[in-house]
Amino acid sequence: GAVVSQHPSRVICKSGTSVKIECRSLDFQATTMFWYRQFPKQSLMLMATSNEGSKATYEQGVEKDKFLINHASLTLSTLTVTSAHPEDSSFYICSAGQDLNSPLHFGNGTRLTVT
Protein backbone atom coordinates (compact mmCIF):
# COMPACT_ATOMS: atom_id res chain seq x y z
CA GLY A 1 0.00 0.00 0.00
CA ALA A 2 0.85 3.72 0.12
CA VAL A 3 1.99 4.04 -3.48
CA VAL A 4 2.77 7.49 -4.81
CA SER A 5 3.06 7.91 -8.57
CA GLN A 6 4.65 10.85 -10.34
CA HIS A 7 4.56 11.78 -14.00
CA PRO A 8 6.50 12.46 -16.15
CA SER A 9 9.74 10.86 -15.01
CA ARG A 10 11.79 13.01 -17.36
CA VAL A 11 11.08 16.21 -19.25
CA ILE A 12 13.19 18.51 -21.35
CA CYS A 13 11.83 21.93 -22.18
CA LYS A 14 13.02 25.21 -23.58
CA SER A 15 13.56 28.35 -21.54
CA GLY A 16 10.41 30.34 -21.09
CA THR A 17 8.00 27.44 -21.37
CA SER A 18 5.95 25.89 -18.57
CA VAL A 19 6.03 22.31 -17.36
CA LYS A 20 3.40 20.48 -15.34
CA ILE A 21 4.28 17.59 -13.04
CA GLU A 22 1.62 15.32 -11.59
CA CYS A 23 1.69 13.49 -8.29
CA ARG A 24 -0.92 10.86 -7.51
CA SER A 25 -1.64 8.75 -4.47
CA LEU A 26 -2.73 5.47 -6.02
CA ASP A 27 -4.26 3.52 -3.15
CA PHE A 28 -5.06 6.13 -0.55
CA GLN A 29 -6.39 9.64 -0.20
CA ALA A 30 -3.94 12.40 0.63
CA THR A 31 -5.22 15.71 1.91
CA THR A 32 -1.64 16.89 2.10
CA MET A 33 1.21 16.30 -0.31
CA PHE A 34 4.71 17.73 -0.29
CA TRP A 35 6.91 18.90 -3.13
CA TYR A 36 10.68 18.65 -2.82
CA ARG A 37 13.52 19.68 -5.08
CA GLN A 38 16.85 17.92 -5.16
CA PHE A 39 19.92 19.24 -6.93
CA PRO A 40 22.69 16.78 -7.91
CA LYS A 41 24.45 15.28 -4.90
CA GLN A 42 22.42 17.39 -2.53
CA SER A 43 19.66 16.82 -0.03
CA LEU A 44 15.91 17.11 -0.49
CA MET A 45 14.67 20.63 0.03
CA LEU A 46 11.02 21.16 0.82
CA MET A 47 9.47 23.61 -1.60
CA ALA A 48 5.85 23.66 -0.57
CA THR A 49 3.01 21.87 1.14
CA SER A 50 0.07 21.11 -1.09
CA ASN A 51 -3.30 21.18 0.66
CA GLU A 52 -6.41 19.70 -0.94
CA GLY A 53 -9.02 22.36 -1.48
CA SER A 54 -6.92 25.27 -0.29
CA LYS A 55 -3.82 27.25 -1.14
CA ALA A 56 -0.41 25.69 -0.95
CA THR A 57 2.04 26.75 1.72
CA TYR A 58 5.42 27.72 0.34
CA GLU A 59 8.77 27.56 2.09
CA GLN A 60 10.84 30.66 2.46
CA GLY A 61 12.59 31.59 -0.75
CA VAL A 62 10.28 29.63 -3.05
CA GLU A 63 8.37 31.81 -5.50
CA LYS A 64 4.70 30.87 -5.44
CA ASP A 65 4.04 32.54 -8.78
CA LYS A 66 6.76 30.52 -10.42
CA PHE A 67 5.93 27.16 -8.88
CA LEU A 68 2.16 26.84 -9.12
CA ILE A 69 0.60 24.09 -7.06
CA ASN A 70 -2.91 22.76 -7.51
CA HIS A 71 -4.34 20.07 -5.24
CA ALA A 72 -7.78 19.70 -6.77
CA SER A 73 -8.61 16.22 -5.51
CA LEU A 74 -7.67 13.90 -2.69
CA THR A 75 -5.43 11.86 -4.98
CA LEU A 76 -3.80 14.43 -7.25
CA SER A 77 -1.47 17.36 -6.79
CA THR A 78 0.23 19.17 -9.66
CA LEU A 79 3.30 21.36 -9.72
CA THR A 80 3.70 23.72 -12.68
CA VAL A 81 7.07 25.31 -13.25
CA THR A 82 6.23 28.50 -15.12
CA SER A 83 8.59 30.37 -17.43
CA ALA A 84 11.28 27.79 -16.79
CA HIS A 85 14.94 28.77 -16.80
CA PRO A 86 18.06 26.58 -16.90
CA GLU A 87 18.57 27.13 -13.17
CA ASP A 88 15.21 25.39 -12.57
CA SER A 89 16.74 22.18 -13.89
CA SER A 90 16.53 19.74 -11.00
CA PHE A 91 14.95 16.56 -9.68
CA TYR A 92 11.45 17.29 -8.36
CA ILE A 93 9.88 14.75 -6.01
CA CYS A 94 6.50 14.68 -4.36
CA SER A 95 5.55 12.80 -1.22
CA ALA A 96 2.42 11.89 0.65
CA GLY A 97 1.25 9.85 3.60
CA GLN A 98 -1.96 8.02 4.33
CA ASP A 99 -2.62 10.02 7.46
CA LEU A 100 -0.89 12.25 9.98
CA ASN A 101 0.66 9.28 11.74
CA SER A 102 1.82 7.34 8.69
CA PRO A 103 5.24 7.45 7.07
CA LEU A 104 5.78 9.59 4.03
CA HIS A 105 6.28 7.83 0.73
CA PHE A 106 7.87 9.44 -2.28
CA GLY A 107 6.95 9.52 -5.91
CA ASN A 108 9.52 8.34 -8.44
CA GLY A 109 10.60 11.89 -9.17
CA THR A 110 10.75 14.06 -12.28
CA ARG A 111 14.05 15.00 -13.85
CA LEU A 112 13.54 18.46 -15.38
CA THR A 113 16.08 19.81 -17.84
CA VAL A 114 15.59 23.33 -19.15
CA THR A 115 17.63 24.18 -22.23
Place this chain on the structure above:
Amino acid sequence: GENVEQHPSTLSVQEGDSAVIKCTYSDSASNYFPWYKQELGKRPQLIIDIRSNVGEKKDQRIAVTLNKTAKHFSLHITETQPEDSAVYFCAANSGGSNYKLTFGKGTLLTVNP
Protein backbone atom coordinates in the same frame (compact mmCIF):
# COMPACT_ATOMS: atom_id res chain seq x y z
CA GLY B 1 12.67 25.98 12.15
CA GLU B 2 14.16 22.52 12.35
CA ASN B 3 17.83 22.01 11.49
CA VAL B 4 19.18 18.51 10.88
CA GLU B 5 22.90 17.81 10.74
CA GLN B 6 24.17 14.51 9.35
CA HIS B 7 27.62 12.90 9.54
CA PRO B 8 29.64 11.62 7.86
CA SER B 9 28.99 12.85 4.34
CA THR B 10 30.77 9.81 2.90
CA LEU B 11 31.42 6.41 4.43
CA SER B 12 33.30 3.51 2.93
CA VAL B 13 33.29 0.07 4.57
CA GLN B 14 34.25 -3.45 3.70
CA GLU B 15 31.53 -5.98 3.06
CA GLY B 16 30.46 -7.57 6.33
CA ASP B 17 31.49 -4.61 8.46
CA SER B 18 29.06 -2.34 10.27
CA ALA B 19 28.18 1.20 9.24
CA VAL B 20 26.95 3.97 11.52
CA ILE B 21 25.48 7.29 10.42
CA LYS B 22 24.68 9.99 12.96
CA CYS B 23 22.25 12.90 12.93
CA THR B 24 21.40 15.72 15.28
CA TYR B 25 18.31 17.89 15.28
CA SER B 26 17.43 21.22 16.80
CA ASP B 27 13.67 21.27 17.39
CA SER B 28 12.84 19.72 20.74
CA ALA B 29 9.25 19.27 19.57
CA SER B 30 10.29 16.81 16.84
CA ASN B 31 9.01 13.35 17.61
CA TYR B 32 9.40 11.37 14.41
CA PHE B 33 12.71 10.41 12.79
CA PRO B 34 12.72 8.43 9.54
CA TRP B 35 15.66 7.21 7.52
CA TYR B 36 15.56 7.00 3.76
CA LYS B 37 17.79 5.19 1.29
CA GLN B 38 18.20 6.69 -2.16
CA GLU B 39 19.91 4.96 -5.05
CA LEU B 40 21.19 7.06 -7.92
CA GLY B 41 18.38 8.64 -9.91
CA LYS B 42 15.67 6.95 -7.89
CA ARG B 43 13.18 7.94 -5.25
CA PRO B 44 14.05 7.88 -1.55
CA GLN B 45 12.84 4.69 0.08
CA LEU B 46 11.88 4.56 3.75
CA ILE B 47 14.02 1.93 5.47
CA ILE B 48 13.25 2.49 9.13
CA ASP B 49 11.73 5.10 11.39
CA ILE B 50 11.50 5.78 15.09
CA ARG B 51 9.27 7.82 17.32
CA SER B 52 10.38 9.71 20.37
CA ASN B 53 8.65 7.39 22.81
CA VAL B 54 11.20 4.63 22.13
CA GLY B 55 14.96 4.64 22.29
CA GLU B 56 15.77 1.93 19.77
CA LYS B 57 14.18 0.05 16.92
CA LYS B 58 15.57 -2.83 14.93
CA ASP B 59 14.63 -4.45 11.65
CA GLN B 60 16.92 -7.32 10.66
CA ARG B 61 20.31 -5.76 9.83
CA ILE B 62 19.14 -2.19 10.37
CA ALA B 63 18.68 -0.42 13.68
CA VAL B 64 18.04 3.12 14.75
CA THR B 65 18.76 4.63 18.15
CA LEU B 66 17.41 7.86 19.54
CA ASN B 67 18.68 10.03 22.37
CA LYS B 68 15.98 12.62 22.84
CA THR B 69 17.81 14.43 25.60
CA ALA B 70 20.86 14.99 23.44
CA LYS B 71 18.74 15.41 20.30
CA HIS B 72 20.60 12.89 18.23
CA PHE B 73 19.74 9.68 16.46
CA SER B 74 21.79 7.14 14.57
CA LEU B 75 21.40 4.50 11.89
CA HIS B 76 23.28 1.24 12.32
CA ILE B 77 23.69 -1.25 9.49
CA THR B 78 25.32 -4.56 10.38
CA GLU B 79 26.81 -7.17 8.05
CA THR B 80 26.87 -4.69 5.21
CA GLN B 81 26.44 -5.91 1.64
CA PRO B 82 27.35 -4.23 -1.67
CA GLU B 83 23.65 -3.62 -2.32
CA ASP B 84 23.56 -1.42 0.77
CA SER B 85 25.62 1.12 -1.20
CA ALA B 86 23.47 4.24 -1.63
CA VAL B 87 22.87 7.68 -0.18
CA TYR B 88 21.16 7.62 3.20
CA PHE B 89 19.17 10.56 4.52
CA CYS B 90 17.99 11.13 8.04
CA ALA B 91 15.04 13.40 8.70
CA ALA B 92 13.10 14.93 11.55
CA ASN B 93 9.54 16.16 11.58
CA SER B 94 8.05 19.41 12.72
CA GLY B 95 4.58 20.73 13.18
CA GLY B 96 3.35 17.84 15.28
CA SER B 97 2.84 15.32 12.48
CA ASN B 98 4.97 13.05 10.36
CA TYR B 99 4.32 15.26 7.42
CA LYS B 100 6.73 18.11 7.36
CA LEU B 101 10.22 16.65 7.25
CA THR B 102 13.58 18.36 7.31
CA PHE B 103 16.32 16.23 5.82
CA GLY B 104 19.99 15.91 6.60
CA LYS B 105 22.49 16.43 3.81
CA GLY B 106 22.91 12.74 3.22
CA THR B 107 25.64 10.12 3.60
CA LEU B 108 27.07 8.31 0.60
CA LEU B 109 27.71 4.77 1.81
CA THR B 110 29.97 2.57 -0.26
CA VAL B 111 30.30 -1.09 0.64
CA ASN B 112 33.36 -2.62 -0.97
CA PRO B 113 33.17 -6.32 -1.84
